[in-house]
Amino acid sequence: MNEEAHIKPTSKLSKIWIIPFLVIIVGGWLIWYQWNNQGPMITIEMKSAAGIDVNKTPIKVRDLNIGQVKKIELKQDLEGVIVHARIDKGAAYLLTDKTQFWVVAPRISFSEVSGLNTLLSGAYIAMSAHDEGIETYHFIAQERPPVTPQGTPGLHLSLKSDDELAYKAGDPIIYKGFKVGEFEDSSFNIEERVVYYDAFIRAPYHKLITQNTRFWNVSGVKLNLESSGVKVETGSLETLLANGITFGIPEGVNSGEQITGNAFFTIYEDQTAAINARFKLAAEYLLLIDETVRGLKVGAPVEYRGIEIGEVRSINAGNVVEGSILEQDFPIPVVISIYPGKVRQDDSEIGLNLVKQTMQKWIAQDLRASLRMGNVLTGGLFVDLKHIKDHKPIPLETINGFDVIPTVSNEFTQLTQKADAILDKINQLPLDKLVGDIGTVITDLSEAAASVKTTADNFDTLVTEIDAEQLNGNLNEVLDDMSTLLQNYTEGGLSKSEIQETMDSLQDTLRSIQPLILQLNQKPNGLIFATGNEADIQPKAQKSGAN
């Protein structure tokens, strides 16, 4: 047996190497594919990294994940963090200089409640979808979500206010109860000392903004105790809790052309101020008030025959009249404005001159000003202009360029002065002495009452001791005796007529006796010795022939 080994040369490369080779190829392809399809790495500067986790916190556009936070590091100046995030390649085109990033986390405030869905899922970084602009990979995150998303149809406005900072981003702009826009940003101009606000009015409400539109504050509840009464102003529930403004066009004013571009508007204190702002020209006059101006406020109405024609511009302004309130008989200067527009004149120089001429003529005649109480509850005063009949004309006086309207005391002031005089007299009364005297009198009365009570008790005791039964018996006996006496008098007594008859009879008897007495005077024995031969004289018949 011839077994001979056949020696064959081995291959240079084992076939088994195909597997690693394929693995390398597939792996490389995968790496290349991954590298080739990954998005750009961006950096976002933030104030803090609250709620952000590496390899966990997503980056979303309209709630769609387009990236993920890969790294977080502190800034070199330690004033923030830099978040590195990988953005999907398909969304890389959204990374422009107009792209905004902000952290979406639970946010609860008076004006909004948002981000509640992140309570369970965790915070995420939101990105605005905006494909215009220059490509960039470094961004600065917004502190809060943008009020108005980019591209929202509407109108951007610039508002200014002389008041303190009152509105913050997100505060509403209300029109007839509808929220039509929001404040976006605020800034303070140091030189002008005015707060500027950026605001946005959503479409289609932006059509309401015209040239003559006025904005005014409706924050919270505004309670005005004015001379015209109690006035309550409020906007919506949202403005009741937070701040807000509203707008409108003053009555009687045309709306003007619609605003299409950026425009500046002023935020007025209230609606009245906004409405009055439509009058640009005013004639100013000076009142020298000798009385108290308590209750008179700047902005108080000036009325003529009950029609408001102006307002109080200043009270006791230092640059109007020389002197001070410390001087005796110093009249308090009050400057008032009379608007031509409120007396149905053009709000122009022509109307202003007409108002001034008329006022000069009236002042020279009999126009006088007085402070009158517009509201008894608040004590608010207003300036009343009226013609005083039978008043001596006073030459027009001008002080520091202001024409002076003479003043007269009003009836209420006179009444108040009288009341004050009465109160002064009452205060001068010796009330302490009177009170002391009254106390003494009361003490004496108490003692007297005690004495009366003692007397009454003694009297009660005395009455108790009296034998009432016996007393009644005696009284009954007396009454019986009186009754018997009266009965006897009635039966046997003489009545008035009987007495008269008796007297007549007595008089008749006396008359009959009178001749006898005369006879006895002539013949005293005639009573015993009658003559007996007296003739019986009787009337004789008329003789015949006689009449």
Added chain:
Amino acid sequence: MKARWWLIAFVVVISGCASQSINLNYYLLHSPHSDNKAGQQPGYQLSLQKLVLPEYLKQRSLVMQTSPTTLHFSPQHVWAEPVQSGMIKALEDSLWQQHQILSVPAGLAQHNDALSSADVAIVVDDFLPTSDGQAVLRGKYWIMYADQSKTMHIFNLQRPLEEDGFDHAVLQMQQLVAELSGHIAGQLDLSDD
């Protein structure tokens, strides 16, 4: 015996003092036989407020004029009642019987629309038989109506004495009272009846 003579002398003296009693005659001015006409409806109501008589009639003796200046009071002929009451009765009887005028006591007159009424006051100056054979009744009276109007009237009534004696004179005096009632009735405003 001496005592008997004293008794006889006393009786004689007493007998000398004795005189014949005088028979008195009483007269009435009104007539008790007059008809009071019960049931007659009065046409007028008159209230005699006052009757004033002369002083010489305020006694019971009948009086007569014996000369223009003297009067005689008869001791034997007397009025049975005071002249004033008798004259009132006679006047009232005459007013009622002859003129349907009801006389009511003063103070009881009631003025009403159904019956006209008036008040009367009479002052008699003389009421006596005179020496020239006349019975005289003169004086004046006032009538006061409900409307407070007053009228005064003077009367002077005389009737001749056709017979002697007080009997006839009293009869004539009764007639004079009747004439006075007629005089008063004639003056009353009876138009309202």
